Amino acid sequence: MAKRVASVDKKRCVACGVCENTCPLAVAKVYHGCYTVVEETLCVGCGKCAKSCPAGCIEMKERTAM
Known part of the structure; x- marks a missing residue:
């Protein structure tokens, strides 16, 4: 499993x-056009x-244990 994961600032x-x-x-x-x-x-x-x-709202973060 990858060490990083994409994280979206929904706001x-x-x-x-x-x-x-x-x-x-x-x-x-894209969720419901929002x-x-x-x-x-x-x-x-x-x-x-x-x-x-x-928009620069996606950043790569370290994956946490799931």
């Missing part, structure tokens, strides 16, 4: 869908969503 997310289109495993999804949700158990921690986010 800053503008639900543009760039991360959804960038994620190679399609684990970033904000992005990342399925943390499936995230491989590549960081592509965080790099592509125009």
Whole structure:
């Protein structure tokens, strides 16, 4: 399992869908047109969503024990 996971600041997310289109495993999804949700158990921690986010609301964090 990856050491990092994407974390979304839902208050800053503008639900543009760039991360959804960038994620190679399609684990970033825009939820009801409001904000992005990342399925943390499936995230491989590549960081592509965080790099592509125009709002800068996605950051990579250390994965905590699940």
